[in-house]
Amino acid sequence: MTKRTMAVLVAAVLAGSVGAAASPSGAAAAPLGMPGSVPGAAAALPTAAVALPADLVAVRTLTSLTGTHRWYAQTFRGLPVLDGYYAVHTARSTGAVSVADGRIAVPSTVSTTPLVTAAAAVTTTSARVEALARQAAAAPASAGAAPKTTVALPTHVHGATLSVLGGRNAALVWSVVADGSEGVTRTLVDARTGTVRGVTVLSKAATGQGQIFTPNPVVTLRNEAITDKNDANQAVLVPAYRTVTLRNLSGTGTLVGTAVRIVAGQGGLATSPTNTFVYTRADDRFEQVMAYHGIDLSQTYLRTLGFTDANNESQDVAVNTIADDNSFYDPTLDKITYGRGGVDDAEDLEVVWHEYGHAIQDAIVPGFGTTLQAGSIGEGFGDYWAATMSVPTSGGYVLPCVMDWDSTSYTTTVPHCIRRLDTTKTVADAVGEVHADGEIWSRALWDIHKALGRLKANTIIIESTYAYTPNTSFAAAATQVVAAARTLYGDAAATAVTKAFHARGIL
Ligand SMILES: [Zn+2]
Missing domain, CATH: 3.10.450 (Nuclear Transport Factor 2; Chain: A,)
Structure with missing residues (x-):
C-alpha cells in the first residue's frame, strides 16, 4: 500500500516538474x-x-x-x-x-490465405508448451535419488493472430502467445503447412535454478518424526530437496522479481551471476530461495485464475531476520518477515503462503482486519491459502493440517500441525483469538474447496474478497462469498457455499 501511494506521488511530482520546466520557455513549445x-x-x-x-x-x-x-x-x-x-x-x-x-521486406509471393486453422495452431502450441512443462516438472533433483518433483505451471494459451513473417524465410504464420514453463512465449505456426517456424520468449524476466522443499519435508517424506536439530543438514532430509526453476527474476543475480523481492536476510542476501540459487537448509540463503519461489508461485497462480490485480507488485520480504519462531505481514511497511526460531519459518512453504495470504488480503482490501472477526477471517484465509497452494505438491498428505514441518518445533501431537482446516468449530466455539477463531472460517473455505474443487473455490474466494470491508464480520464476508459464487458459477455453487457457512453457524 505504502509503495503504491509513493509511486503515484512520484508520478505527480514528475508531471509537475515537466510542466514547470516547459512554461518558462513556453514560446518554444510549438x-x-x-x-x-x-x-x-x-x-x-x-x-x-x-x-x-x-x-x-x-x-x-x-x-x-x-x-x-x-x-x-x-x-x-x-x-x-x-x-x-x-x-x-x-x-x-x-x-x-x-x-x-x-x-x-516481404516478397509479394507470400500468400495471405491460411490452409491451417487458428484452432489447429493453438493445439500445436499447446502440445509443445505442455510437453515442456512436463519436462520441467520431471527434471531430476540435484539431491540424487529423490522422487521427481511435480512443480509445474498450468499452460495458458492467449490466442492466435494471423501474421506475416518477413525476410528470407517469409511465410504466413499463426502467432500464438502462451504462458508456460519458459515464461510467455510466441510460437509461430506456419499457416500453410502447420509446422512450427520458431519460438520466441517474450517475457522479459529471467529464470534461475533453485533448491527447495515443497511444501515441506514432513509432507514430502511422510515422516512426522523428523526434527529441526538446530538447522543442521541431515541425511534423512536429503530426499526432500527439489530443484525448481525460479521464474520472473529480474535477471540481476539477486532474488528480486516481478512478484517478490527479498530485501533482507540473515547473513546477507543470496546472489548468483548465473541465477543459480542452490543451497541446503543449514545455509540461511536456502530460506530466501523458498520464500522467493513460494510467493512467485502464488502470484502466478492468482494470475492463472484471472486475477491480475491481487497484490500485483514485487512483495518485500525479510528472511530469518528475527530470532523468534514467528512470522508476520506488516501492513504499514507492506512487508513480510519470516523468523528463524525453531524450524526456520520459510523452510515450510505453508508458512510462506500463510503470510502471503495476509499480503493478498491487504492489497485487495486496504487496512483489512480491524475487527476480531475480520482478523479471524485473515488468519483462516492464510491457513486455507497455505493448504490450497500445497495441493499440487503434497500428494494429498494430511492437507487440512497446516505448517507440518514448522510445527514439529512446538507440537507433540502427530500429525504435527499449527492449526487444522477440518475442525468442528462453529461460531459458538469462538474464543476471541484470531488464530483460534480463524479455524471456524478456514473450515468453511475448506468445505467449499471440497464441494466445488480447487479452481472454482479459489476463484470465488478471491473474487469475494474485493467486496469485503476492512471491519467485516463472518456473516457479511460469507454473504459476499455466496454472491461471488452465484455470479461466477450460478445457483448450485451458491447453494454449496451457503451450506458450508451454515454448518459453521455463520449463515
Ligand atoms: Zn497470520
Whole structure:
C-alpha cells in the first residue's frame, strides 16, 4: 500500500516538474504532443516531414521531455508483419523529424490465405508448451535419488493472430502467445503447412535454478518424526530437496522479481551471476530461495485464475531476520518477515503462503482486519491459502493440517500441525483469538474447496474478497462469498457455499 501511494506521488511530482520546466520557455513549445493516444497519421507531422509509407498502422504516440515519438506497425496486405516497426521522432524545440524504419521486406509471393486453422495452431502450441512443462516438472533433483518433483505451471494459451513473417524465410504464420514453463512465449505456426517456424520468449524476466522443499519435508517424506536439530543438514532430509526453476527474476543475480523481492536476510542476501540459487537448509540463503519461489508461485497462480490485480507488485520480504519462531505481514511497511526460531519459518512453504495470504488480503482490501472477526477471517484465509497452494505438491498428505514441518518445533501431537482446516468449530466455539477463531472460517473455505474443487473455490474466494470491508464480520464476508459464487458459477455453487457457512453457524 505504502509503495503504491509513493509511486503515484512520484508520478505527480514528475508531471509537475515537466510542466514547470516547459512554461518558462513556453514560446518554444510549438509542436506539442497530440492529446489523443492514436495520431492522425501523417496529418500530425510537420509539413516538411517524410511521407508516411502506406503499409503502416499507428501503434501509439509518446511524449518525452524533448519531443514526440509516433510508433507504427508494419502490415502486409492488411496483416501484421512480425517485428516490423516504423517510428517518427519530432523534436519539440526545432520541429526536426527523424525516422527509424525497421520494416522487413516481404516478397509479394507470400500468400495471405491460411490452409491451417487458428484452432489447429493453438493445439500445436499447446502440445509443445505442455510437453515442456512436463519436462520441467520431471527434471531430476540435484539431491540424487529423490522422487521427481511435480512443480509445474498450468499452460495458458492467449490466442492466435494471423501474421506475416518477413525476410528470407517469409511465410504466413499463426502467432500464438502462451504462458508456460519458459515464461510467455510466441510460437509461430506456419499457416500453410502447420509446422512450427520458431519460438520466441517474450517475457522479459529471467529464470534461475533453485533448491527447495515443497511444501515441506514432513509432507514430502511422510515422516512426522523428523526434527529441526538446530538447522543442521541431515541425511534423512536429503530426499526432500527439489530443484525448481525460479521464474520472473529480474535477471540481476539477486532474488528480486516481478512478484517478490527479498530485501533482507540473515547473513546477507543470496546472489548468483548465473541465477543459480542452490543451497541446503543449514545455509540461511536456502530460506530466501523458498520464500522467493513460494510467493512467485502464488502470484502466478492468482494470475492463472484471472486475477491480475491481487497484490500485483514485487512483495518485500525479510528472511530469518528475527530470532523468534514467528512470522508476520506488516501492513504499514507492506512487508513480510519470516523468523528463524525453531524450524526456520520459510523452510515450510505453508508458512510462506500463510503470510502471503495476509499480503493478498491487504492489497485487495486496504487496512483489512480491524475487527476480531475480520482478523479471524485473515488468519483462516492464510491457513486455507497455505493448504490450497500445497495441493499440487503434497500428494494429498494430511492437507487440512497446516505448517507440518514448522510445527514439529512446538507440537507433540502427530500429525504435527499449527492449526487444522477440518475442525468442528462453529461460531459458538469462538474464543476471541484470531488464530483460534480463524479455524471456524478456514473450515468453511475448506468445505467449499471440497464441494466445488480447487479452481472454482479459489476463484470465488478471491473474487469475494474485493467486496469485503476492512471491519467485516463472518456473516457479511460469507454473504459476499455466496454472491461471488452465484455470479461466477450460478445457483448450485451458491447453494454449496451457503451450506458450508451454515454448518459453521455463520449463515
Ligand atoms: Zn497470520
